[in-house]
Amino acid sequence: MPFITHDKRKSQHIVNLFRIPFIHNDTNEHSIVVVRPHKIEIKPDVISDDNLPTLKWMYIPERIVQANNIRPKGMTDHWLIILTEINKLYLIAHHEEGFKILQILHFKDLANGGGDVHPSLDLENQLIVPLSVKPIIEVDSLSQRYILIHSVEGFVIILELHPDKAALFQLALKNTPPEILRKRKIASKLSANRLLETPYILPIGPNPIHSIKFLNYKKISKLQGGALVALVSRDSNLRYGLTYYGITRLKDLQVDILKRYASMDDTPSLCIPLPKGDLLVLCDTTQYVYPSPSINQITSSLVETSSQGAQGVRISRNYACRSLVSMKEGTLSKLISYYMNEDGEILCCSDNGGLFKLNLIMNFTGLEEEETAVDLSIAERLSREAPPVVEMIIERWDSTKMRDVGTGWNFMLSLGKGFTFLASNVFNSISIEDLSSTLRTIDDEYLPVTCISSKTYSSSAFAIHSLSTFQKSPSSGVSKMLVKADHSQLGEINVLLVDQQKINLETGSIDINCKLEVVNNDELDRISAQCDFGPGISIYDVCSLNDCEFYFKDDLKLTDEIVDAARLKLSDSFIIVSSSSDEQDETFDNPPKSELTILTLGTDPKLSFHVDHISTVTTSINLVYMLNPKLIILVGPKVIIWVNVSLYKSDEDGEYKFKFDFLGSSSSLDSIGDYPSCVKSINSTDVIIADAFNGLTYLKLDVNRHVVVKSKKLLTRIIISQFAIVGKDGLLVTDMLGNIYLYQLNIKKIQLKLILQLNLDSGIVNCIESNNLTMTMDQLIRTPENVKICTLGTNEGALIDLIAIPSSELTNSLIRIQSRLAIANAVEETPPESPAAIVDDEATCYLEKQFMRYLPSFGVPFINGDDDEDEDEEEDTNINTIIDLDYISTTATIPEQQQAAQKALTQVQ
Structure with missing residues (x-):
């Protein structure tokens, strides 16, 4: 049975955006190149018009996943470098007659099932093997000579357009082969007759790559015709580090590791090469400046103000860093794009639409003398005095917020001096922006989708959006989770877990404040009922107790009225899993703790939350799941705890309250992993648990003895973002690369069979709303009608239906x-x-x-x-x-x- 995906937002994704000399005309030498998943669009460079028409276009058969551009020596126009989903690289130029595909390379990823035995594209079986890593294409902007491709796990491919082949570049552009090829076609295999030199394969190990950047390091470029490359990767301890690689060519191409830096204390967002060969790394709460290899010493007067918290600069022997809480006052923000004008001023844009000007002023002593010394002869170098100490002096390092633009810009391209630039926002609208212009109104429906329910879904900036009308109810924070419940007085409600992160500029700390907000399901209006847990308490999971049943002891004499009232109260309650309020440090003698809270949404006129019971668990708990109305399981790192809810009479006030009864635990479950992120049950005894870094695990439970009978790994080596049960035996899994997999689960053999595999090319799936299918995957494949399987929400704001259609x-x-x-x-x-x-x-x-x-x-x-x-x-x-x-x-x-x-x-x- 074939499948289709239907994009509810009707958005056209932009892979990359360039403003380069690509097609010459009489009015302007620059063109705006828009690269979409299957199409390359050429638009005019018209600053005064936001509605840019398409002049020319070109289709690529496979889906484009990454793109860049390069201007070889002797060329006046740039060439495009296109990488597709099957690891095929296109080198494309434009001539008088139109687009020219100059060369095609196909990289084989043997570790990911590609190659001769399992090709990346199998037309007969209609199979596409997705890329194993986030694709990266980087070009050396200083020499326009080297191209770095990272599309295969563990390797970086280095391509070279040698400057001595300028004449060959001209012939290729005119589609005219060299004279020797007309006589002997076999001469095309010679290196002198190929545009690209023989690729150099650089092994980098299994660590995931965050970014690769060429630096403006002129010394190595002048001396050996090479380049300096900065590579940021994540190690096995989930920490990010920087490595400098030097590319040189004397006779053959050679790549050497020049320097490794200590691990960063934060997760990087952007890596920005600076004009003098340095690298600026912007993280969520820290900024780093890594100098070029020529720098011998780093100094700054700002170190004296380190006691002022966020204003202080810390300098080590190899780099300088500045700790800050956030570049946006009061709210955390992650930077997603930057723009540097001709004067070296940097403008950054965050994911929530904040524009910041980064004021980084540095002076250098002895740097120019060191760079000019490369051009001296050997005798002149020997006659020189002792080389000067090259020093980098940081005079200013701060950030200024310029304005809000509603949503973040993925791309920012220079259109001249000042801060006038071409921007493309998260819903792929291209516009001309100027800081002095009027703010544009941004449509809120393209914000990231964080959770979906049958009628509503929640985004990171607004609490509720309706799928039919896109109405919204503003929330005061980032919505992390949505739980649907039936309230005895309000009917169907949506309970939102909202995470507020605020800045304390006096202490330089982050105050995390989590709370619950109640939203009406019909009107999508936020109800006044909310529960604030106070600073320092993190909420991990929320579970409704609508269908839960409670126990009570035989000696507790209860009337029918009391039992009915207790049952009604329990149906309006929730279980909250949170961090412990114990402020003691977590040590070996004092392990991490979690708190379980029974929270009831009362029926009084104020509709307030009431704490009914709190229990402390001496281990970390990530998830809470109601296995059946009489049994609840708590899932933590390598542990499962079995609990139920019982009714008791308080000795203090004589009221009837609920508490937890701990029935047992199963510990040392290595198959679960250390980071459980999601749990689903196929029935009351078969459970599937996802670990953020350890794949999927199947567990067979004995609900009577409260033990784990059997466990088996279903998926490994996949970083799961979300998964859901589809139908009776279907399993839909999504990963952090944007891939989705639909499996058929054989419960008897505990095996998975792949039914569907694709990449949505719309970001990472944050949430899945699966329909209540009653059929198996075999019945789904053979059904004569269209069947909606699920709705997917991504971090790029896409809302996509996955639909099965009859095979015909x-x-x-x-x-x-x-x-x-x-x-x-x-x-x-x-x-x-x-x-x-x-x-x-x-x-x-x-x-x-x-x-x-x-x-x-x-x-x-x-x-x-x-x-x-x-x-x-x-x-x-x-x-x-x-x-x-x-x-x-x-x-x-x-x-x-x-x-x-x-x-x-x-x-x-």
Whole structure:
């Protein structure tokens, strides 16, 4: 059965954005290049107009995952470097006749199932192996010579456009082979006749790479025609470190490790190369400046003010850092993009739309003399006096908030002097921005989605959005979790876990304040009921007790009225898992603790929360889950605790209250891992637990003896962001790279079978709302109707439905048409004045304009029927009679193509 994804937001993702000399014209030499998942758009460089028209475009058959640009020696225009989802690299230029694909490279990731045995793209089985890492393409802006590609786990590929091949670059641009190739075609294998030199494979180990940057280090570039590379990676202790690599070429290309720095104390957000060869690393609460290898000493007068908290600068022997709480007063913010003008001034944008000017002023002594010494002869160097001490002096280092723009900008490109730039925000709207201009109104519906319920979903900046009307109710913090419940007085409600993080500038500390907010399910209005847990208390999980049943001792004489009142009170209660309020330090003798709280939303006119009971657990608890109405499990690092709720009569006031009865625990469960993040149950005895860094684990529970009977690893080596149970035996898993996997779970054998695998290309999935399917995966594959499987919410604000559609000749034709449309128009430009001459953008993008992507099925035949080759050929013939694939070519007219695609799509829907 094929699947489709339907993007509810109807957004067009932008992979990268450039302002470069790409197509020359009489008015302006620059062009704006917009790289989308399947399309490269060329727009004019018009500063006065926000509505930038598309001048030319080009299709790439596979989905584009990363892009960059380079200007080889002797060229006046830049070339594009495109990396696709199957690890294929395109080198693309533009000439008078249109786009030119100069060279194509295909990297094989053997560790991720790619290669000759398992290729990255298997057309026969309709299988795409996603990239194993976050793709990175970096270009040496100083020499425009080296290209770094990181798309294979554990390796960095170094490509080189040698400056001695300027004549060959000109021939390639004109599609004219060298004279020797006309006589001997085998000469094309010679290095002198290839655009790119033989790739250099740099092993970097298994540590995930955060970023790679070329530095403006002129000394190594002048001396050995090389470059300096800064690589930020995360080690096995989840800490980030910086390594300098030197690229040199005497006879052969050589890469050496120049320096390793100590691990950072925070998670980096942005890495910014500075004009003098230094590197600025911006983290959430700390900023680092790492000098170039020429610097011998770092000094600053700001060190004297270190007692003033956030204003202090700390200098070590190798780097300088400044600890700060946040660049936005009162609220934490993560920087996502930056812009540096010609004067070296830096403007940064945060994920919540704050613009900050970074004031970093540094002076250097002896640096120019050291750089000019590279051009001296050997005799002149020997006759010199002792080389000077190169010193970096930090005179100013602070941040100034400029303004708020509503949502963050992913890209900021310079349009000249000052702070006028081209910006692209999180919902892919391109605009011309100036700090002196009026603030733009940003639509709130494209903010990150943090949780979904059947009628509502929550974003990081607004508490509730309706899927139908996109109404909203502002919240005072970041919504982390949403729990639906039925209240005896209010009916259906949504309880939001809101995390407030505020800055105490006097002490230089962060005050974390968590609270619960209640939102009406129909009107989406925030109700006055809320519970503030105070500073320093972190809430980990919330569980509604709507269906929970309580126990009581036989000697407790209860009337029916008391039992009914207690049952009604318990249905309006919640279990809260939080950090302990004990302020003692966590040591071996005093291990970390967690608190379990029964919180009741009363029915009084004020609708306030009441604390009914608090219990302390002498271990860390991450999750609470109601296994059945009579049993609750608490999940922590390598431990499961079994509890239930009982009713007792208080000796102090004589009221009936609830408490926890601890029934037992199962500890030393190594299969669970140290970071449990999510728990789901298939039935009352089969449980699946996700660990943030340790995959999925299946547990067989004995609810009578309160023990774990069996455990088995289902998935390993995957960083899970979220997972959900789909149908009776389906398992939907998402990872931190944006991939989603749909598995069929065999309970008897405890095995997973892959049904669907793809990358949404819309960010990381934060939440999943799965429909209450009653069918198995086998029934889902064979169902004759369209079935909505789930709704996915991502950190980029996308809200996507995953829909299963019946397998038929028509849907298989649509999948092939979708691929054929991209391939047939891989090198076409915008149509000329005659619209019937070339396939129009309106026709070729028809399926994309429905914001649907048709996906072939996995683990089942692509076309219904037997696997016999002859029968497959007959089915192909039948498909062509339904929708003639010959129409999908550059000779078809617009109405013919649009009519064929629209007819097929209408029949499927």
